[in-house]
Amino acid sequence: MPVDHEQVAVAAAWARVRQNLRASAGQRLFDRWLKPMELVAPDGDGVVRLTLPSAFMTDWVRNHYAERLTHEFRAQLPQVRDVVVETATALQTRIVPPAPLADPAPVPVAAVPQRAPVEHPALDPRYRFDRFVVSASNRVAFNAARAVAEPGVPRFSPLFLHSGTGLGKTHLMHAIGHAFLDTDPAASAVYLPAERFMFEFVAAMRARDTHGFKARLRGVDLLMIDDLQFVAGKDATQEECLHTINAFMDAGKRVVIACDRSPALLDGIDPRLLSRLGGGLVADIKAPETELRHAILAAKLAEVPGIAVPGDVVDLLAGRIRGSVRELEGALNRLIAYASLTGDTIDMAFAHATLGEMLAGPAKRVTIDDIQRAVSAHFEVKQLDLISARRAQVIARPRQVAMYLAKRLTTRSLPEIGRKFGNRDHSTVIHAVRRIEELRGVDREIDTAVRTLLRSLEG
Numbered sequence: 001m002p003v004d005h006e007q008v009a010v011a012a013a014w015a016r017v018r019q020n021l022r023a024s025a026g027q028r029l030f031d032r033w034l035k036p037m038e039l040v041a042p043d044g045d046g047v048v049r050l051t052l053p054s055a056f057m058t059d060w061v062r063n064h065y066a067e068r069l070t071h072e073f074r075a076q077l078p079q080v081r082d083v084v085v086e087t088a089t090a091l092q093t094r095i096v097p098p099a100p101l102a103d104p105a106p107v108p109v110a111a112v113p114q115r116a117p118v119e120h121p122a123l124d125p126r127y128r129f130d131r132f133v134v135s136a137s138n139r140v141a142f143n144a145a146r147a148v149a150e151p152g153v154p155r156f157s158p159l160f161l162h163s164g165t166g167l168g169k170t171h172l173m174h175a176i177g178h179a180f181l182d183t184d185p186a187a188s189a190v191y192l193p194a195e196r197f198m199f200e201f202v203a204a205m206r207a208r209d210t211h212g213f214k215a216r217l218r219g220v221d222l223l224m225i226d227d228l229q230f231v232a233g234k235d236a237t238q239e240e241c242l243h244t245i246n247a248f249m250d251a252g253k254r255v256v257i258a259c260d261r262s263p264a265l266l267d268g269i270d271p272r273l274l275s276r277l278g279g280g281l282v283a284d285i286k287a288p289e290t291e292l293r294h295a296i297l298a299a300k301l302a303e304v305p306g307i308a309v310p311g312d313v314v315d316l317l318a319g320r321i322r323g324s325v326r327e328l329e330g331a332l333n334r335l336i337a338y339a340s341l342t343g344d345t346i347d348m349a350f351a352h353a354t355l356g357e358m359l360a361g362p363a364k365r366v367t368i369d370d371i372q373r374a375v376s377a378h379f380e381v382k383q384l385d386l387i388s389a390r391r392a393q394v395i396a397r398p399r400q401v402a403m404y405l406a407k408r409l410t411t412r413s414l415p416e417i418g419r420k421f422g423n424r425d426h427s428t429v430i431h432a433v434r435r436i437e438e439l440r441g442v443d444r445e446i447d448t449a450v451r452t453l454l455r456s457l458e459g
């Protein structure tokens with residue numbers, strides 16, 4: 001079947017399958033698990049691909065609905081060989097907006113965009129600037145993203161965003177796209193994951209139509225390439241990427257790149273491309289700090305009214321899940337999904353039972369050096385004094401606090417701790433630990449200092 005016809009047929013079948021599922025599964029179950037499913041552009045191989053936003057949801061739907069989905073699809077469209085449920089990735093092109101459920105009519109042809117060979121996945125409507133929570137760790141990237149989306153001559157190009165995974169690069173790129181198109185509806189923007197760029201380019205080469213490929217990009221005003229690390233080491237695509245980026249910049253257009261590392265650390269990339277990439281604005285996003293983790297949870301919770309998550313559970317998530325915003329969101333979603341499935345209230349016990357291993361998290365490794373630095377800053381003494389022989393009280397007390405924290409927060413033995421504090425004996429460390437424990441019971445100031453330091457060192 002030609003792809004375009006197949007798209008329309010599959011989309012129409014999908015609309016009917018959804019109606020049937022809603023009728024048989026019941027509204028609550030449908031809303032929670034089945035409604036978020038999205039249809040991926042068919043490849044013409046008779047396999048229907050559906051995606052869900054998380055691995056957790058994917059597992060659930062596979063376990064409970066895999067056969068049912070195949071059966072339902074075949075009933076609508078006998079040529080369907082198989083139905084596959086997957087977790088959504090940036091790569092998939094979601095062609096079919098979920099059909100409005102109130103309307104049982106087949107999806108009109110116009111609702112299914114025809115796919116041009118250079119097609120970008122639609123911008124995700126959830127990824128807008130107003131839903132991006134800003135704090136110190138991402139402020140530079142956020143402001144740069146806002147600036148690059150402003151109309152007029154771009155102030156810099158390219159914008160190169162980099163960070164570890166799950167920290168908001170893709171969100172910011174989509175937000176740039178939205179903002180740019182909102183201010184100038186006549187403008188055009190392309191968002192392409194680098195893998196997709198590669199795929200499109202290789203397909204164009206096979207079809208001997210690289211000319212057409214380039215021509216289609218030429219009319220575009222804003223080019224965004226996500227996950228650039230994927231082209232590292234792939235020479236032909238890289239070369240093409242370089243040409244494309246150069247052409248855009250020479251034409252004074254906007255280019256936004258996202259990557260999992262800075263240009264300086266990208267191996268296997270042509271130095272000419274690297275210098276061009278580093279020549280605009282390079283902004284990184286750092287791991288989310290405590291306040292940001294709290295603010296993000298609060299923002300997400302505000303979006304699901306009627307779900308009560310007590311403060312201590314929010315603190316638990318924000319305190320333990322530090323690696324990425326994606327994990328943090330995932331944990332919250334999992335809590336909410338489980339609770340709505342079991343009807344349980346969300347409390348600490350429920351959170352521990354549901355999130356178990358996620359909460360254990362990668363324990364933050366605090367080093368004695370970190371402790372000495374924090375203590376010296378807190379008490380305004382020199383770090384060197386902490387390891388010196390000086391016995392004046394103004395130095396000795398902070399030193400004892402530092403030893404106490406080293407015992408509590410690291411796995412170092414007493415002799416090891418002693419050595420790190422100017423070769424002191426392990427009995428000195430024991431004495432310091434006992435002394436601070438005692439003082440915490442009677443000396444408010446020391447107790448407050450220890451608490452403050454514990455909080456800042458533990459994250």
Ligand code: ADP
Nearest residue numbers: 131132133134165166167168169170171325326
């Ligand atoms: P990356 O592309 O860096 O791997 P994403 O942009 O896909 O990360 O972000 C992962 C998830 O976290 C997305 O759902 C995104 O909306 C969310 N997210 C990341 N940073 C923020 C933020 N500062 N405010 C709100 N949501 C965020």
Ligand code: MG
Nearest residue numbers: 090169170226
């Ligand atoms: Mg991304």
